[in-house]
Amino acid sequence: MWALRRTSSSLKLQGLRLATSRAGCVKLETICGQLEVNTNTFETPSAAYTTSLFHRSATMSSKLSTGMRGLSSQVGTETSSSSEDDIDDAFSELEGPEVSTDAVQDKKNTFEGNEDELVSDPDLSDDDFMEESSHDTLGLSDTEADPAEKLLTRKKLTSELFNAIVKDPNSSIEDVLSKWVEEGKELGKQEVTAAILGCRKRRMFGRALQLSEWLEKKDEFDFIERDYASRADLIAKVRGLQSAEKYIDKIPKSFKGELIYRTFLANCVTSSNLKKAEEVFNKMRDLDFELTAFTCNQLLLLYKRLDRKKIADVLLLMEKQNVKPTSFTYKLLIDTKGQANDLTGMEEIAETMKAEGLVPDLTTRAIMVGHYVSGGLREKAESILKEMEAGDLKENRWVCRVLLPLYASLGKSDEVARVWEICKASPRLEECLSAIEAYGKLKQIEKAEAVFDKMEQKYKKISSKHYSTLLKVYANNKMLSKGKDLVRRMGEKGCRVGPLTWDAMVKLYVEAGEVEKADSMLQKAVQQNKMKPMFNSYITIMDQYSKRGDVHNAEKMFVRMRQSGYIARMRQFQSLVQAYVNAKVPAYGIRERMKADNIFPNKALAAQLARVDAFRRTAVSDLLD
Template structure:
């Protein structure tokens, strides 16, 4: 088994990005979108649970069409960079960023999701945060959950107050169920408000697990800095294993290597016994930051007599498959079988996608069939969504149709199934069928609170370079007041740029930033900045750079390099540029140093030119 550690030395891999479109519960803000211009064996449990509910489980990933799949959604949460420079602590009355209202289909998806949850390729135990415990709710707790989901975002605590005021009991089990379900649906803000209500009204019930979950939610919603400030307020007797494990996950998600390693080591010094989950947190962190540390981490894990679990193996399988090391991947699979560990559908899907990328379609198809048989036998409806994607990957249109017909026989279908089907038909170049699926969804009576379906169809148009259709569809998104997700925003910006409308792309990005929703992706800003740099448009390049930094993307070499390129193209000296980088705590690399020499030469040229213009 530990031959795996030796193979980890080969993990010098190029990171890929996965851009997942989140469900409506993950939206921050509900502002109206104006019309677009014509644009996370031991003496402790290996999870952080509060009498049965776990910290956050990811559900319903609708993977962005046309984008290469990679490792999870990376470790970053919804707000790992946001509000990092704020000094204020978290007030008990301080509301998280507002979430969008949630539709009946989203509620059904939360209530009906299988116990395994749904995963996307490369997703690890750390990304879904903690292993789930079975938490069951009765009719009363389900009704309160529905009320909390349906109510205005700012009225969550008032809704719980009214429930109790109407004579309903709210016991520990019911609170556990509600918070557990809200987290499964990625409704982190509402979950935090319920915990804030519990702390204010029934503080005697508040325990270490509650503090751990609250710490996790604050990190997701406000960023790691405010989470650590909250940690300082937790009573010392409550700072046990669960709280420290949560800090480890928070730092891993925020890619804070030094702090994560410090927490990991302090847990050992404090007498806590590490479990496999703790190592998985560091494994995922090192995957993103320093792959050379993976081998040493596995060695340390072996030294503590801890065996990898299925999450560890899934991760290692992905790392091999993504670089086409099929022999290494199959060796890991044989190790899993030798350890008598049951592979899950995530493992099957990851293996199948790796075989597809490497061109082993027969092996891929055999695994897909195995996945379908397993999902059908267990009644795992979410497995069918995975099949839509996989059959599309191998060009099996008839199987996509067959699986969709099976899905269509369900008593109720949430929007996420339609999203999967739209993306699948897009992969198969069946544009009309993708559009037809979108129309069927609109006519199905589902009240969409998520832009995922719109994003899926827009992604199909952009992938196939149907930019005029994409442009018209952007207006439809605006007219229907659909919340603009960062992924949707990125696609819209790419559409404008492909059409050569840099100014409209710029104006649309500025409008999205003013809406104070989830900030656009870093790459979205860079795409526009690069266009202005190519044109030597210093004024607009500086404007985009300022917008980028004001949205929290500071201290990055790439953005400085792009901005400097604008000065180079315009043959204009960049006065004080090196000092700006020093202020941002950056040191010029070799490329930027060479560029600085070039722009400095422009200064000398201007001086010489000016002196030559002086009268004799």
Template structure:
């Protein structure tokens, strides 16, 4: 089983960025892990013992002794026209397009629909991170189906229809009428709300249950409550609640809920702190814990995957299909197709056949690796599952669009169309847009708008992005007006589409104005990508003043500074041929450390660098 390790190649062959010794030293000072020579020791050790990757373990700061004493140190401690000069006629135009914006009063009814990541038309939604969430497991899904007939639909409809702040009144009235509220009903309602990402409503329900003592809480109930608090109010509030949980119920599952949310949000240091606390409390290492760590490190620091693999070997924890799925994706992202295939073979040897979502990941990496034949073979296998699993269609449509196969996209859509759900329509719209079939994308949107129960801005967004990418400004504005006339709240997704629409049309100043107005219209801040899109355009122009302005506005909006923001900023100075004083100190103050690309840009923009004339 552990032979997967032998299939992989080194990080350098996979194209990972190798930092210079100076940068490694900077990183080591931050993480508290100092290099004491090369990492061949750990690499050789793992190659003989563990299901691992040479690419993950050959780092600049590895040590084969790292996990022998995990209790103490298991993880690291870790000149252009500005927007203010735009003609005032844009104000009227913007006001017209904005329509019914999401205000504080509307937040209760509309924010869940605006922020929902998936469809809410009653279907079962599959998201990669959902599989790792405590309360959204496959067993919960099956349990929800078995409980459906035992729950009064009147109560469920009242809960989903009521504004969030009125949920207490709905529940009080239900009890006052003499109705009972059983654990069976509560379980089904919890599953129903969570699977539709109606987290604020579910949290309000749990708070009412705890306040009114309508449910005798178990450790799993407390864990669900922690999960909902983390999703709605953030990790800090969830941690505070954990301290209030009675000691007898503060079990592993409660901390696992907290770890799951930290890992999904990418909070590496906090995730490691929670993991260490779980270990110090004596909780055993489980595949669920490892799954969340793999998910975290696959996004944040792939080199640390080997650390988790080593500990799994030491604790004799067997990989699950979810762990295999994450490892396959990690190998594909690092362009190691041979290593990915070896993992697949080992997975099959362990009696685990790749599921539909895993097959879609495999096909995706084959496509982007240029292995079209292998990708088509996987897609043919997936097509054989259409009758058993309706969700296969949406994956096939997206993958065939990546292969630029118009006929196959049409063929799968024709199979899917009679029973198409809203999320299927959105996938088809994106696919046809990618293939430049605008009329077909519009036809699918018309079908969705006629049959959909209630469209939100996220349902308009794919078509708005298509108009933006094809520089169809007039159609984009008409679509936003159509949203306004239908009573759909205009929020961050719509602003993002409008901003991209104006940028593609070459009117970055108007995009900037929309961004600034949107930041003050509502308590929902514009998307991170909206700021970045405007910032990139200013950087291309060499407009230092406005690039710095957007950089400041992002910080003001609460977005953490990242490498890409500094890349845009430095690029603006380079394009303007202006000196970039103190940028290294600014990066250091924000705990941003340069990769190879950024380091080269720093050298290029250094006002004190030596030239042939100064030497």
């Protein structure tokens, strides 16, 4: 298992340096002592506000913050144990591609009675289903998806009931089911479960929850732990963690096993709720559930974004409990190293991964390419890209959608054209989207538009997710007029405009210098549609107000984020405090506000706070006094 060695400054970790392996086990002789990240960004919270996560291990003495927050969406592929390979009814097992808006938060059901409205585009065909994320889909984002989505990527939907639900979006689930029975069709648990999975894949969580509730009410259907876990997951997604926790408390004790708690843990991670995630983890340890790679990966995922110093504690726990790292574990460590700009360490992790018989998958290699490009190591990036091609691209078409934006990030327009030439005779939807993104990066707008037109001709009914790809190209190139025309075109096509489109429009207006217009547009969209905007949409506008020193509007955006259900995170406070800094006015009570939200400043935020402290003393103030 992992051999972990702490240095004398165990909380000043420097990155992930992996040593050689022996006897088929991972040897990470220097991983803990070398996991240091930028201490300006990740500052250890005051001991007064910390709590021990690994309280069951007498040898674990590290103290972990319970207040830091901030997470968005992630790509991975493993399940935590082979016993789950045959899961039929799936729920939130967060290791896999998550199709989520950026920074899903723990929330109350702000739009009670409009649960289906929380989903922007449920009308996609199976082949058209794409990730909705504000991050680069090739990068390592920060949430993990449930096995429902993984299951549905392996086989086509066959549920007639699901198709009936999609075709009749204006009818309630009760009406659809009543009509189904009137037509003499069988309504068994298997059919309803298949419909739930279909709804999950389309992000129709409100509908899926209604189906699950109907299923549980029927006495003739026996609920097992898997069903309860699925229901708890849907409640967390639609109504928030608090409602899910209340439901879990009501589950019969005989069905309240490890599956229930790890499902809830996964949702805590997705919701960026560090305090609740640590509570759930400790609860699982108190109940003597076996520690799995899945559970550890959840913590690694959370700490990767919130406090990387704690990564070493998770790795040490894995070593002590003989929990073998998975490919996803390595993927997290590789990305963490890359983000710390330790490319040598990143390479060492990749080599150790290979030595353990785990071949880096396409996503992992794409992550490495991205970090090489950022680090200026173009030759190494190109070398990996050639390895990814693995011979004839015509026989490996699935690689094309990954290669297109990566070659574009290197400025290789000839390579982009070469790869697209292989696809364009009969392009797949994902390839079209990647080509649009690639040509946008190369600022070849006409070519991006040509690809979009070709996609629109082939796929008669495309969603707002697909329009948003071109809209982002316009936003990145400050083409406001074309962006507006595209949005009008979406309306004419009867395309539903949701949070992803709003986010692109916000960026479009902001890049054009029309911040107030972006603000009013977003507010109007929320009022008219009763849908939750993306975190990034709010923070983009808030940052602009902060740059101007516009405290009033920065505070207004802060309040709106709370009203939409976004819990306070350090990112909002950084933007808000910067508004006060730029306005050169004191921020009375800001530290108390942060403490109330369990936010503990890192070094950078602490420096900002010092500048807006109304009572700070300087050499000049002392002289004046």
